[in-house]
Amino acid sequence: MSLAPEDRRLIAACQSGLPLVRAPYAALAKDLDTTEADVMQRMEALTSRGVIRRIGIAPNHYKLGMTANGMSVWDVEDAAAEELGPLVGAMDAVTHCYIRPRALPVWRYNLFAMVHGSSRDEVEEKRGRIAELLGEACRASDILYSTEILKKTGLRLRKKGA
Amino acid sequence: MMLDDTDRRIINSLQDGFPICSHPYAxxxxxxxxxxxxxxxxxxxxxxxxxxxxxxxxxxxxxMGGAFCLCAMEIPEAEFEAYCKTVNAFEEVAHNYKRTHRLNMWFVLATETEAGIVETAQAIEAATGLTVYQFPKLREFFVGFRVAA
Known part of the structure; x- marks a missing residue:
């Protein structure tokens, strides 16, 4: 999918966030030397195309007391992973769920489910619920806790040409 | 840092659906x-x-025509910091976490093109002499990202 140069500039202009002023789209329009109506129409179009996934806040898990996060990983037979993945993804305990390739012999897991909680006990309890749901289909599992954030920058669209 | 009920209401209700109109905050x-x-x-x-x-x-x-890929590496613990510096120096490395596993470094590569993922992974391998395992998402089960405050 390609982006018009105007769309790219708009995305770049609100990448660090939407302005916290009464008329944020008019403020963006002023910076981009266009009209509020143009900005709003582009935002609508980008949203319906799925380029903008959502407009809202990203809360800081750690500041909200969700200090434990575990990447739970499961070795599930491929066909079963396709069937059970949506159910795992729908669990309250799970924020993201993916099927990824294995990297044998180092890595045998193909189903990834991110689990957040206020403690490791809570995360382990949630992991237990995933294990129950997967049942016999699960051949092995593990959970990787993050012990340090080494780098955190959001996805940045480079400002270079369109 | 103290959150009152109103703050929590904002956090819980504003994870998506912010309107596109002249006065969206109102x-x-x-x-x-x-x-x-x-x-x-x-x-x-x-x-x-x-x-x-x-x-x-x-x-x-x-x-947007860009690409994302989760990657992992097995970094020698004794020289973790030095390797970390080398990997983080690549601007395509968007998030990087130390995790409890033999594969102890997990990061996301974000590039403008699909080909950029492989090129960057190879460049990191050349710079570190270590394997970069790539775990691109094949399927995503996404039901909306919500964190209760």
Whole structure:
């Protein structure tokens, strides 16, 4: 999918966030030397195309007391992973769920489910619920806790040409 | 840092669906019983305090023609810091976490093109002499990202 140069500039202009002023789209329009109506129409179009996934806040898990996060990983037979993945993804305990390739012999897991909680006990309890749901289909599992954030920058669209 | 019930209401209700209209703060505030001014003040405060990491549009990298890939490496523990510096120096490395496993470094590569993922992974391998295992998502089961405050 390609982006018009105007769309790219708009995305770049609100990448660090939407302005916290009464008329944020008019403020963006002023910076981009266009009209509020143009900005709003582009935002609508980008949203319906799925380029903008959502407009809202990203809360800081750690500041909200969700200090434990575990990447739970499961070795599930491929066909079963396709069937059970949506159910795992729908669990309250799970924020993201993916099927990824294995990297044998180092890595045998193909189903990834991110689990957040206020403690490791809570995360382990949630992991237990995933294990129950997967049942016999699960051949092995593990959970990787993050012990340090080494780098955190959001996805940045480079400002270079369109 | 203290969150009151109103802050929690904002966090819980504003993870998506912020309106596109001339005065969106007024319009959204109305749906949760807050004035435009109070919503703006609280968002600014929570942003300044780091409770909100970011407020605005969240983009789908693939829809923009870009690519994302989760990668992992087995870094020798004794020289972890030096390797970490080398890996983080690549601007395509967007998030990087140390994790409890033999594969102890997990990061996301974000590039403008699909080909950029492989090129960057190879460049990191050349710079470190270590394997970069790539775990691109084959399927995503996404039901909306919600964190209860």
């Amino acid at each position: 319009a959204f505030g109305k749906t949760i019983g807050l004035s435009e001014e109070e919503l703006l003040d609280r968002l600014a405060r929570m942003k300044a305090e780091g409770i909100i990491t970011r407020f605005g549009p969240f983009l789908d990298a693939a829809a």
